[in-house]
Amino acid sequence: MTKPRHFFLLVTSLVSSVIFSQPNEETVKSKIGAVLENYFTLDREAIHIHVNKTTFLSEETIWYQGYIVNRKTTKPFYTSNVFVLLLDERGKQLSEKLVFADNGVFSGHIKLEPNLDSGNYYIQVYTNWMNNFTENESTLVKVNIINPDQGIRNTKKIVKETLKIYLNPEGKNLISGVSNTIGIQVKDCNNNTPVNLEATIQNSKGEALQTVKLNNFGFGKFYTIPTTEVLKVVVKYEDKIIENNLPSANLIGVAIEASSFMLENKTTIKVKTNKSSFNSLQSRGLNLVIHQDQNYIVQPLNINPNDLEQIIVFNNTDLNPGINTIRIIDNELKQWSERQIYISPIAKNNYNVIKNNQQVDTIKLAAFSNSTNNMISISVLPTETKSIDENNSIIAGLTINPYIKTSLLNSNYYLNDVNRLKYYELDLALLNQEILKYDWEYMKLQPPTAHYSFDIGINLKGTMANPPKNKSFHKVKLVSSKEFITASADVTENGTFEFQNLLLTDSTYVNLSLHKLPNFEYVDAKLAIQVVNRKKPYNKVFTGLIKENCNSENDTIKTVNLDLPDFKEKIIQLQEVVTKNKKKQLTYNKILSNRMLRGHKIDSTNNFSSILNFIEANGFKVERTIGKINIYTRLPALSILPTPIVYIDDRQLYFDYQELEFIKMDELDEIYINSLAIVPSFNNNLGIIRIYTKKQQNTYSKKSNPNSFFVKDAFSKNSPFQNLDYASASSNGFNNFGIISWFTRTISDSNGNFTFDILDYNKKNCKIIIEGMTTDGQIFHEEKVAQLK
Numbered sequence: 001m002t003k004p005r006h007f008f009l010l011v012t013s014l015v016s017s018v019i020f021s022q023p024n025e026e027t028v029k030s031k032i033g034a035v036l037e038n039y040f041t042l043d044r045e046a047i048h049i050h051v052n053k054t055t056f057l058s059e060e061t062i063w064y065q066g067y068i069v070n071r072k073t074t075k076p077f078y079t080s081n082v083f084v085l086l087l088d089e090r091g092k093q094l095s096e097k098l099v100f101a102d103n104g105v106f107s108g109h110i111k112l113e114p115n116l117d118s119g120n121y122y123i124q125v126y127t128n129w130m131n132n133f134t135e136n137e138s139t140l141v142k143v144n145i146i147n148p149d150q151g152i153r154n155t156k157k158i159v160k161e162t163l164k165i166y167l168n169p170e171g172k173n174l175i176s177g178v179s180n181t182i183g184i185q186v187k188d189c190n191n192n193t194p195v196n197l198e199a200t201i202q203n204s205k206g207e208a209l210q211t212v213k214l215n216n217f218g219f220g221k222f223y224t225i226p227t228t229e230v231l232k233v234v235v236k237y238e239d240k241i242i243e244n245n246l247p248s249a250n251l252i253g254v255a256i257e258a259s260s261f262m263l264e265n266k267t268t269i270k271v272k273t274n275k276s277s278f279n280s281l282q283s284r285g286l287n288l289v290i291h292q293d294q295n296y297i298v299q300p301l302n303i304n305p306n307d308l309e310q311i312i313v314f315n316n317t318d319l320n321p322g323i324n325t326i327r328i329i330d331n332e333l334k335q336w337s338e339r340q341i342y343i344s345p346i347a348k349n350n351y352n353v354i355k356n357n358q359q360v361d362t363i364k365l366a367a368f369s370n371s372t373n374n375m376i377s378i379s380v381l382p383t384e385t386k387s388i389d390e391n392n393s394i395i396a397g398l399t400i401n402p403y404i405k406t407s408l409l410n411s412n413y414y415l416n417d418v419n420r421l422k423y424y425e426l427d428l429a430l431l432n433q434e435i436l437k438y439d440w441e442y443m444k445l446q447p448p449t450a451h452y453s454f455d456i457g458i459n460l461k462g463t464m465a466n467p468p469k470n471k472s473f474h475k476v477k478l479v480s481s482k483e484f485i486t487a488s489a490d491v492t493e494n495g496t497f498e499f500q501n502l503l504l505t506d507s508t509y510v511n512l513s514l515h516k517l518p519n520f521e522y523v524d525a526k527l528a529i530q531v532v533n534r535k536k537p538y539n540k541v542f543t544g545l546i547k548e549n550c551n552s553e554n555d556t557i558k559t560v561n562l563d564l565p566d567f568k569e570k571i572i573q574l575q576e577v578v579t580k581n582k583k584k585q586l587t588y589n590k591i592l593s594n595r596m597l598r599g600h601k602i603d604s605t606n607n608f609s610s611i612l613n614f615i616e617a618n619g620f621k622v623e624r625t626i627g628k629i630n631i632y633t634r635l636p637a638l639s640i641l642p643t644p645i646v647y648i649d650d651r652q653l654y655f656d657y658q659e660l661e662f663i664k665m666d667e668l669d670e671i672y673i674n675s676l677a678i679v680p681s682f683n684n685n686l687g688i689i690r691i692y693t694k695k696q697q698n699t700y701s702k703k704s705n706p707n708s709f710f711v712k713d714a715f716s717k718n719s720p721f722q723n724l725d726y727a728s729a730s731s732n733g734f735n736n737f738g739i740i741s742w743f744t745r746t747i748s749d750s751n752g753n754f755t756f757d758i759l760d761y762n763k764k765n766c767k768i769i770i771e772g773m774t775t776d777g778q779i780f781h782e783e784k785v786a787q788l789k
Contacts, residue, residue: 028331029298032289035333038447039438040294042132044071045079047125047139048397050771052379052721052742053387055144057564058118062086062110062143063721065377065744066125067773068101069398071293074321075777076104076375078680080503081455083536085124086110091544094121097716098534100503103596103678104773105375107744108716118146118153120545128536131452135437136540140407142391146737148564155190158237159550162189165199165233165244168432171256171328171337176226176249177274178308181257183432186218186235186242189550191409193218200234217410219428252277254286254328254336260343261423265316267341269326271301272309285331288312292320292403301328321345322399323430327440335440340430344418345399345779351770353786361760363788367770369752373619373676374780375596376748376772380740380758383767383785387737393781394771404430405437416783452536456680457501458714459533464514465526467495475520476527479511480504484591484650488515498532503592504714512707527707534713565733568725588670588692592715595745597672597688602665611663611671615689619675619750620644629657633675633687644687645679669694674747676775729761740766764789 045068052063064084070077079101086095094116099108110123126138146152163186170181187193197214201222209231214220224231226249235242254277257270269288273281286301297318303310321343328337356366381387389412396411408414414426460478468474471491478487478499485504489497491514504510514525586599598618600606608614615631616622621641623630632641646653646660653659672690679685721742726734741758748754758766770782 024331025300028285028287028300031333032287032298032329033296035440035444036291036296037294039443040072042448042450043077043129044133044137044293044402045069045077045127045129046071046137046398046402047082047127048394048401049084049123049125049139049141050377050379050394050769051123051141051143051392053381053385053737053739054142054389054392055146055387055737056112057737058112058116058145058147059114059567060112060724061722062112062123063107063742063744064109064123065105065107065771066099066101067375067394067398067771067779068104068106069773069777069779071402073777074398076678076773076775078456078678079104079127079129079454080457081127081533081536082106083126083128083538084108084110085126085542087122087124087542087544088117089120089122089544089546091542098714100505100592100595100715100718102593103375103674103775105596105745107377108718112145114147116145116147118150119144120153120155121145122542122545124538124542126538127455128452128533129454131536131539132448132450134442134446134448137402138538138540139397139401140542142389144389146564152563156192157190158192158194159188159190160237160240162550163187163194163235163237163240163242165235165242166432166434167233167244167246168434169247169255170221170258170431171254171339172436173253173255173337174226174247174249175253175255175272175274175277176251177276178255178272179223179225179257180249180255181431182222182224182246183428184212184214184220184222184233185432186214186237189547194237197235197237202232202234204229204231215425215428217425217429219425219432221428221431252280254281256326256328256337256339258326258339258341259427260316260319260324260341261420261427263313267314267316267319267343269312269314270309271303271312271328273303274308278303278305278308281330281336284334286336287329287331289327289329290314290319290324291327292322292324295320316343319343323403325403325436325438329440333444338436338440340404340433340436342400342423342426342430344423345395347780351780351782351784353768353770353784355786355788356755358760362757363760364755364757365768365786366755367748367753369748371774371778372748372750372752373674374748374752374772374774376743376746376754376770378741378743378746378756379769380742381767381769382735382738382740382761382763383765384735385737385767387739388769394773394779395781398779403437404433405435412781415781453533455533455536458504458531458711460499460502460510460529460711461532462489462497462499462512462527462529464491464495464497464528467491468514468516468523468525471495473517474523475515475517477513477515478502479513480508482508484588485510486650499529504711505592505717506712506714507717508711508714510709510711511705512709513705525707529709531711531713563733563736565731565736565738566727568727586670588672588690590718594672594690595718596747597674597677597690598747600671600673602668602670608665611660611665611668611691614665614671615660615673618673620687620689624661627658629661631657631689635686640684642684642686644675644677644689645685646689646691648691649693650690663691663693667693678775723759726761729763734761746772760788 049064049066068077082099123141130137166185168183199212212220232245255272260267288299290297326339356364390410393411395415401407474491475488476497512527514523621632621634670692675687677688768784
């Protein structure tokens with residue numbers, strides 16, 4: 001659907017005669033819009049993972065939290081089944097896990113093997129649904145692993161012999177007779193770039209026409225009006241001369257020049273052509289298209305015949321935050337030019353972190369924000385750390401990387417402490433993309449179809465040895481005492497049965513039994529089950545990034561003793577974020593469906609007069625009328641408020657909540673609640689309340705059950721963070737590559753605040769990296785230095 005936009009046009013001169021008039025303007029808009037809407041009809045997930053650091057010793061564990069948004073809405077997605085792989089740089093799979101996601105968030109860990117070689121490794125994250133798309137929609141994150149016996153591999157070493165110059169005309173076309181912008185990138189086979197490079201543009205006689213200073217990432221640009229003379233770009237690095245000729249210019253075409261940062265809060269697009277193109281394209285008509293997935297603007301072009309250009313200006317607020325793709329499309333749907341720009345999201349979150357108090361060897365930190373109910377992950381590191389690279393920002397992970405061919409390098413540099421110079425350098429990186437991710441010609445021909453399922457939970461399919469008669473009068477019951485799950489399934493005429501959408505973790509026992517309706521009488525039967533939706537490989541296999549003849553000599557640096565941290569054999573376990581005065585351990589917090597809910601142990605500290613008062617104090621509105629109780633999620637500026645899903649001992653309440661009025665607080669054991677939890681539903685549901693009573697009956701039979709099955713492959717278990725015990729926290733090794741703590745599944749309170757405890761490593765300061773997402777999809781990346789002493 002076309003999103004309403006407001007914009008104004010600046011035409012370089014006022015003339016009465018213009019070209020490219022569009023007699024069927026709305027028809028053309030509809031045709032272009034149909035291509036975009038059809039191609040992006042299926043929901044697409046964008047996934048970012050925040051890792052506790054990016055450089056690890058081979059005996060450590062990688063800890064991560066992932067964030068998932070629906071690209072159509074930019075809000076947390078209800079994806080549940082996420083695959084997380086660890087691969088080496090040759091593409092060999094070293095680890096594979098199925099991880100449960102809830103409310104757009106998932107977390108887990110990857111235990112490394114001590115014998116891994118030093119070098120780069122990759123975490124790939126995908127869902128089965130992503131197999132429906134031609135483009136690679138998975139997330140790939142690079143981590144560096146150091147084997148202490150081998151030393152640190154120098155992955156930044158320049159392989160001089162493989163350095164090349166890449167030239168990228170703005171719009172992907174070089175047009176004869178008009179001023180063109182040419183992007184320059186210099187890099188080697190490992191995508192590494194020397195610093196302090198200059199590029200010289202020379203004519204056919206070798207005379208220097210202009211010189212361009214490249215930035216530290218090897219990017220630059222220059223302007224030229226192509227003629228029949230062949231120009232070349234020359235770069236000197238040490239004793240090596242690198243050259244590349246400009247591509248031949250097209251006689252017919254359209255050039256563009258775009259900027260989203262030169263004018264404050266505005267984007268300017270200059271469209272240029274030559275006289276031959278003007279005459280050739282006059283009958284075809286041209287349109288400026290700006291889109292992010294299915295959201296688009298189509299503006300017919302009216303190029304002045306005198307100076308053959310047109311300038312169009314948009315307010316940045318009328319464009320989509322993140323990557324926007326600019327295309328010049330004629331009335332017959334032929335593309336003439338393409339370019340991507342970045343519109344910075346409006347930052348609304350800002351965390352301040354202070355030391356709250358200290359008890360013995362533990363320091364309590366408090367964080368304050370202006371946004372409530374955030375889902376957060378936190379990495380706490382020494383301030384001198386060398387274990388974090390510049391490529392792991394949630395801002396890039398969800399607003400840039402999903403829309404470009406390869407992940408943006410040095411994203412933290414561009415997106416932290418932003419200014420106009422950094423926006424200029426980010427734009428240079430986008431200008432110098434060799435190929436855009438979404439190909440217009442393919443989009444016209446091949447919209448994706450849903451051949452692969454959107455899996456939610458684990459599906460078990462079963463059979464029975466001797467199916468009974470009247471199969472439709474029988475049900476199979478499933479009980480998992482570990483996961484507090486009770487479910488039933490119909491028996492088909494073939495004697496099979498299936499349980500869908502179960503939230504089971506690895507190595508879980510489930511008990512099956514056959515029952516006859518209507519009284520649910522037990523029937524002796526031999527049953528069998530298997531998991532049917534666990535193995536879902538990705539159809540865009542990561543084949544590795546090692547290229548032939550790309551090995552640099554002496555690329556391993558043997559380190560001195562203090563460069564790397566030393567560990568004791570003993571492991572210490574650090575608790576997740578500590579809530580106020582937690583006295584008793586929660587029992588049901590390990591259940592997958594409760595992980596993103598706020599758990600409360602019911603005791604004297606929170607013993608409200610009634611369960612309804614408790615619910616009302618935690619983000620919900622309760623309406624009491626005679627004979628009826630209604631509960632709504634409290635949201636401002638909505639005339640029709642959504643309703644939550646309410647469970648008592650895993651039994652869902654439908655239609656009415658009158659039952660809650662008769663429950664006493666002292667009958668309750670625990671309550672898990674989140675007023676903004678996402679509920680996949682067509683019934684305007686938002687929010688979840690799970691109530692567990694002290695008198696809950698355990699449905700698990702202690703008798704030996706011949707139909708007890710061990711489900712090995714299910715969702716991976718989620719363990720609390722465990723840090724290795726450092727031999728010394730005062731060593732250079734700890735300061736370089738150690739970690740103080742890591743926190744996942746943290747939810748700020750209704751005031752936007754949270755507290756967390758770290759061990760006292762006797763540091764004056766620490767570096768804190770906070771990433772997170774609000775329930776309405778706002779994302780934030782904060783890097784703070786907190787004073788500890």
